[in-house]
Structure formats: structure tokens, C-alpha cells
Amino acid sequence: MTQVRVLVGTRKGAFILHSDSTRKRWEVDGPHFAGWEVYHMKGSPVDPDRLYASQTSDWFGQIIQRSSDGGKTWEQPGTPKGEPVTDEQGMPKGESNKFVYDTSEETGKPLTTHQWYDGSAHPWEFKRVWHLEPALDDPDTVYAGVEDAALFRSSDGAKTWQEMPGLRGHGSGKDWAPGAGGMCLHTILLDPTDKQRIYVAISAAGAFRSDDAGETWRPINNGLVSDYIPDPTAEIGHCVHRIDMHPANPNVLYMQKHWDVMRSENGGESWTEVSGDLPSDFGFPIAVHAHEPETIYVIPITSDSLHYPPEGKLRVYRSRGGGNDWEALSKGLPQKDCYVNVLRDAMCVDSLESCGIYFGTTGGQVYCSADSGDNWQAIVRDLPPVLSVEVQTID
Numbered sequence: 001m002t003q004v005r006v007l008v009g010t011r012k013g014a015f016i017l018h019s020d021s022t023r024k025r026w027e028v029d030g031p032h033f034a035g036w037e038v039y040h041m042k043g044s045p046v047d048p049d050r051l052y053a054s055q056t057s058d059w060f061g062q063i064i065q066r067s068s069d070g071g072k073t074w075e076q077p078g079t080p081k082g083e084p085v086t087d088e089q090g091m092p093k094g095e096s097n098k099f100v101y102d103t104s105e106e107t108g109k110p111l112t113t114h115q116w117y118d119g120s121a122h123p124w125e126f127k128r129v130w131h132l133e134p135a136l137d138d139p140d141t142v143y144a145g146v147e148d149a150a151l152f153r154s155s156d157g158a159k160t161w162q163e164m165p166g167l168r169g170h171g172s173g174k175d176w177a178p179g180a181g182g183m184c185l186h187t188i189l190l191d192p193t194d195k196q197r198i199y200v201a202i203s204a205a206g207a208f209r210s211d212d213a214g215e216t217w218r219p220i221n222n223g224l225v226s227d228y229i230p231d232p233t234a235e236i237g238h239c240v241h242r243i244d245m246h247p248a249n250p251n252v253l254y255m256q257k258h259w260d261v262m263r264s265e266n267g268g269e270s271w272t273e274v275s276g277d278l279p280s281d282f283g284f285p286i287a288v289h290a291h292e293p294e295t296i297y298v299i300p301i302t303s304d305s306l307h308y309p310p311e312g313k314l315r316v317y318r319s320r321g322g323g324n325d326w327e328a329l330s331k332g333l334p335q336k337d338c339y340v341n342v343l344r345d346a347m348c349v350d351s352l353e354s355c356g357i358y359f360g361t362t363g364g365q366v367y368c369s370a371d372s373g374d375n376w377q378a379i380v381r382d383l384p385p386v387l388s389v390e391v392q393t394i395d
Helices: none
Strands: 003-010 013-020 027-032 037-043 051-057 061-067 113-115 121-123 128-134 142-147 150-154 184-190 198-203 206-210 240-246 249-257 261-264 282-288 296-301 316-319 327-329 347-349 357-360 366-369 377-380 386-394
Touching (some): 003 357, 013 037, 013 377, 051 128, 061 128, 150 184, 206 240, 240 282, 357 386
Parallel strands (some): 037 386, 347 386
Antiparallel strands (some): 003 037, 003 386, 037 051, 051 061, 142 150, 142 184, 240 249, 282 296, 316 327, 347 357, 357 366, 366 377
């Protein structure tokens, strides 16, 4: 029987939720890495037992964890099993923690600084891994989006990492500036029909595309309008919160921006707003239905200063036509005095015939709809604030 595994990263550890294809009863496994922030956890699409996790601590730094048995046990790649993952001073050990920015002349002009809020120059500084994206065809290849914004790649199961320097080497790199949550590369999309094409999104620089497997990059922000930057239609400087696509139609992209829900029908060459009749066009996550490329989901919050649902009612909004016309989905969700938020990596969909939608909140709840959003249930409550939610279906 098909099994469903939901991977939840939180402020105080990781949790793995298990169910069968009915998705009615759930078992909770965890916490893994208790007390650590787990910004993201994701499984390989070609090996359901291979999982990767980004484990972060303000005290001890960044550790990448890997599981080869579906999360039963974990190891830090590059550190022998049974040995501590930190040294005597409490600092992470092992090659898997060495994220070194590339500054070689061979990749173009070295980038040593970027902008800060006030426009002053600051050195690039590695802080944490926001997003892990396993390759579509190899369980040992995985991409990492980090803060300060850069893209890294490992081809040995996260044991060693190399920056893909063409992204920062793009001429605009020195002009990137952080959003309120930091200058993070938080979205990595791999085109399933074109191995050369990769999309990333950076807060607050914008969206970028590579057509040569990450060697070179260009911004794809035409049509974005952001009133909070000096030039609202600039090529660089937009705070993109999340991008998603349907694998059967990868040229159509959907974006949740810092204000505005956007759609592109040409691989990001241009964007049009599809916020339509949403109660607020501010939010963080966006997701596409597994079997309906024109069905998308967003979770609006009140504003960029009020990070909670409009009217204190937690509602997911669904559009069956690729945007503009939206319907509120609220059955089973709290409709009074609800003031949680849903972060950018905290919503996903499964691949079952009756598509399941999942999201986690800063209040520690994880919700599931087994019928494309019509009905919802809390499959776990009272976790630490949820940072990310991913799902696997295992036959």
C-alpha cells in the first residue's frame, strides 16, 4: 500500500509524519535534531530512502544531515558514524559544513561585497542553508540555497559542496540587498523537461534563470512592480517569496511576491499579476496541484507588517484557472482568533490521485487536505513553529 511521509522542519527540530494513502491517521516521529532549527528537509525523487536536512544553530552553526533509510537514522556526511558532529569548542565538523564562496578570477570578477539596507557595501557572509533541492535523476546530487544568497551543489551526497559562482558572478550581484528575513536564496526549481534549466529566487534580489546547468544566469523579473524600491520596475531588487511550477507544463511559473501573485507563461521572460479577488495579495507560499497545472494555492496574510490571516480566519485560496478568480477554502480550518503565519517553504502537494495539500504554521500545526483543499484536518498540533513542509509518496 502506498505510504505518505511528511517532512516537517521547525524552530526546535525535525518531525516525520507517517500515514497510508487514506491520510486519515498519522504517526509522529521526532523530534530529530531536537533544539536545532531545521530550515528545510527534503527527499530525493529517485530514492525515497534518501533524505537531506539543513540543521542550524546560532551557537554551533550549520550542519547538513543525510539519511539513507527514510529518516530512521541520520549521519553528517564526511564524519564517521558514531563520532560527534561538533568539535571540543562545539563547532561543526566535517566537509559537509564547508560552504566557501568562490572568488576565483576564472569565474569573472570576484564579488567581495553586496549592498545592505542603506546601500553600503558589506562582505558576503555564509550564515545558513535555507533550501535543499535533490536532483531529479541522482540521489547523490543535491543543490543548496544559502544566506547570503548563493547556490551550491554537491555530487557526493552532501559530503562536499562547491559554489555555482555564475549566479553571484552575474553583473548585478553587488547590488543585491537583504529582505527583512535576510538575503536568502530560498527557491530552487529544476526543469524536468530540460536538464540545463534551473530557476532560483532570492529575497530581495528577484528571480533568475540558467539555461546551461548553472554556468551562467540572467534575471527574469520583467513585469514585476515593487513600490518599496527606488525604481519599482527595476531589473533587480524585487522581494520574491516563492516560485512554483507544474512538471507537465514547466514554462508556466507562479510566484508569490512581497505583494502580488504573479504568473509567467514563458519561463519567466515576463510576468503578469493574477492576484484578482484575493483578500490580500501578500503572503509567502504558493503551490500547484499535482494533476491540474492551472490549479494553484496561496495562503494570504494581512500585510507585510501584520503576519497573520485577514480577519483572524485561516483560509487557503484556490484558483482553478491559473489565478485572478479565487475561492476560499476553510472547512476544518480555524475561522476565529487565528493569528498564525505560513512561511514560504511550508506548503506542498502530494502525487496521489486525490491530490493532498499540506501546510504548517508558526503556531505548530500541520494541516492536510486529502481532497485538493475542500476539507482540512490538523494532522499534528503543538509542534514548534513550522519552517518547512515537504511530502513523499512511497509505493
